[in-house]
Amino acid sequence: MDINSIQDEIVEEFTLFEDWLDKYEHIINLGKELTELDTSHRVDENLVKGCQSQVWLNANHNKGKLLFEADSDALITKGLIALLIRVLSNNSSKEIMDAELYFIDKIGLGNHLSPNRANGLASMVKKIKTYAIAYSAINN
Amino acid sequence: MTNLDPYKTRADFPILHQDINGKPLVYFDNGASSQKPKVVIDAVSNYYSKSHANVHRGVHTLSQEATNMYEDARRKLKTFVNARFEEEIVFTSGTTQSINLLAFSIGEKYIQKGDEILITEMEHHSNIVPWQMLCERKGATLKVAPIFDNGELNVDAFKQLLSYKTKLAAFIHVSNTLGTVNPVKELINACNANGTKVFIDGAQSAPHLKIDVQDLNCDFYAFSGHKLCGPTGIGIIYGRKDLLEEMPPYQGGGEMIKTVTFEKTTYNELPHKFEAGTPNIAGVIGLGVAIDYINNLGLLNIEKYENELLQYATKQLIENIPEIKIYGNAKHKASLISFLIGNHHPYDVGALLDQMGIAVRTGHHCTEPLMSRYGIPGTIRASFSFYNTKEEIDKMISGLQKALNILS
Numbered sequence: 223m224d225i226n227s228i229q230d231e232i233v234e235e236f237t238l239f240e241d242w243l244d245k246y247e248h249i250i251n252l253g254k255e256l257t258e259l260d261t262s263h264r265v266d267e268n269l270v271k272g273c274q275s276q277v278w279l280n281a282n283h284n285k286g287k288l289l290f291e292a293d294s295d296a297l298i299t300k301g302l303i304a305l306l307i308r309v310l311s312n313n314s315s316k317e318i319m320d321a322e323l324y325f326i327d328k329i330g331l332g333n334h335l336s337p338n339r340a341n342g343l344a345s346m347v348k349k350i351k352t353y354a355i356a357y358s359a360i361n362n
Numbered sequence: 363m364t365n366l367d368p369y370k371t372r373a374d375f376p377i378l379h380q381d382i383n384g385k386p387l388v389y390f391d392n393g394a395s396s397q398k399p400k401v402v403i404d405a406v407s408n409y410y411s412k413s414h415a416n417v418h419r420g421v422h423t424l425s426q427e428a429t430n431m432y433e434d435a436r437r438k439l440k441t442f443v444n445a446r447f448e449e450e451i452v453f454t455s456g457t458t459q460s461i462n463l464l465a466f467s468i469g470e471k472y473i474q475k476g477d478e479i480l481i482t483e484m485e486h487h488s489n490i491v492p493w494q495m496l497c498e499r500k501g502a503t504l505k506v507a508p509i510f511d512n513g514e515l516n517v518d519a520f521k522q523l524l525s526y527k528t529k530l531a532a533f534i535h536v537s538n539t540l541g542t543v544n545p546v547k548e549l550i551n552a553c554n555a556n557g558t559k560v561f562i563d564g565a566q567s568a569p570h571l572k573i574d575v576q577d578l579n580c581d582f583y584a585f586s587g588h589k590l591c592g593p594t595g596i597g598i599i600y601g602r603k604d605l606l607e608e609m610p611p612y613q614g615g616g617e618m619i620k621t622v623t624f625e626k627t628t629y630n631e632l633p634h635k636f637e638a639g640t641p642n643i644a645g646v647i648g649l650g651v652a653i654d655y656i657n658n659l660g661l662l663n664i665e666k667y668e669n670e671l672l673q674y675a676t677k678q679l680i681e682n683i684p685e686i687k688i689y690g691n692a693k694h695k696a697s698l699i700s701f702l703i704g705n706h707h708p709y710d711v712g713a714l715l716d717q718m719g720i721a722v723r724t725g726h727h728c729t730e731p732l733m734s735r736y737g738i739p740g741t742i743r744a745s746f747s748f749y750n751t752k753e754e755i756d757k758m759i760s761g762l763q764k765a766l767n768i769l770s
Binding site: 275298 | 710724768
């Protein structure tokens with residue numbers, strides 16, 4: 223599935239939740255289910271420092287696709303990371319560079335991605351994009 | 363019980379009567395900024411609608427009217443802190459600019475290589491970084507007085523750090539993170555006896571406690587208007603007249619000069635020497651009205667009522683939230699509570715409370731060294747004002763219980 227199809231799928235998924243409580247419970251569960259980042263990757267080089275919660279991001283590549291895994295010390299942040307990884311990971315650098323992330327706004331959680339929320343999410347997206355740019359520069 | 367009826371004062375604050383995320387707003391972020399009563403909002407609006415012109419140099423009626431309003435506000439501030447002279451009140455953009463002004467001007471005049479500046483472990487970044495910058499500029503050293511685990515300053519250690527090298531001590535009156543009310547008078551006496559100049563950061567005290575700079579006998583005192591029901595972008599620094607006279611200006615420009623030639627400029631008298639450029643006239647006028655408003659309620663009433671809220675909230679939190687840990691348990695405390703619950707991240711708790719219309723602050727509260735001292739990334743902070751109610755505290759408690767259910 224391409225990036226936008228996954229985004230649409232998530233938006234669809236979230237229409238099921240009528241109130242904020244169910245929505246946040248779902249996000250928190252996604253965070254809890256996210257594969258633990260190996261401690262060897264939970265290091266300072268991978269740290270995307272937010273003012274409040276922190277994000278660790280590890281990147282790999284396989285057959286021209288970029289793969290991301292990440293973790294956070296806050297559960298809501300972690301849940302949103304799970305969604306971002308579902309959308310962005312396992313795509314080509316070009317697809318990632320061109321990706322416009324609209325799903326977070328559409329599911330009503332845009333405020334968590336605004337840079338002033340200082341939870342590291344905005345910086346994480348920026349870092350993923352930078353990684354894609356760097357990867358494409360090296361391979362072209 | 364006090365004479366303050368929070369339900370009556372709440373009516374003066376338009377912003378409090380709205381829903382946030384579908385729930386009635388509970389505003390417990392007063393430590394970051396207080397809300398504004400209608401009289402202050404109207405004063406700013408009326409000023410721009412009817413009285414705006416540039417101050418001090420105009421011969422026309424509007425300019426004179428604006429100047430009168432501006433200088434009237436200075437007189438109100440003079441009385442508010444009980445300064446000797448109105449020219450001891452310098453308008454700045456807020457506490458941060460006040461400290462930067464002081465660090466520059468006092469630094470140029472009094473600080474030399476090898477000197478020491480003494481602060482405490484509980485300072486806000488605003489009362490750390492300008493001093494670090496000054497130390498770097500002058501080759502001076504920053505000394506830090508430690509605190510105890512309960513959030514009180516180690517006064518003996520503070521006194522021991524005072525030496526012949528200590529040219530200046532700068533410390534917070536009330537900690538924005540721990541709520542600790544420092545024994546400022548005792549500290550100031552020790553500094554005065556040592557010949558050390560003293561600056562008090564009053565950002566968190568001005569809205570809650572009566573300030574009397576003559577009784578305190580400090581050299582400098584600063585606070586922001588926006589935490590005191592006034593507009594943003596306005597604050598003051600009080601400075602002893604003889605010291606302000608000796609200190610060089612902070613910024614150059616209009617308003618602060620007497621005469622200018624390309625060879626030599628002479629500076630204006632106090633306080634204008636420190637107020638370069640067109641000032642925040644609307645902010646000053648708004649702050650003056652905020653001071654009237656606060657005086658009308660009475661700072662002693664405010665202090666008493668807020669203490670009631672603090673005691674109530676502390677008791678409710680301890681009784682109803684298992685695993686709560688309160689940071690800052692000083693005997694003398696202002697009306698804010700910093701806490702963590704079990705291993706829950708403050709961000710998660712704060713974001714969930716926000717969904718319930720409850721505004722608290724989470725994070726390190728611009729006191730990273732203090733957070734490192736406790737070995738925590740941040741806290742959840744609820745800070746109360748005289749317009750808050752016990753009913754709202756109950757809402758926070760049930761909000762926290764709900765949040766914990768979701769997170770567990």
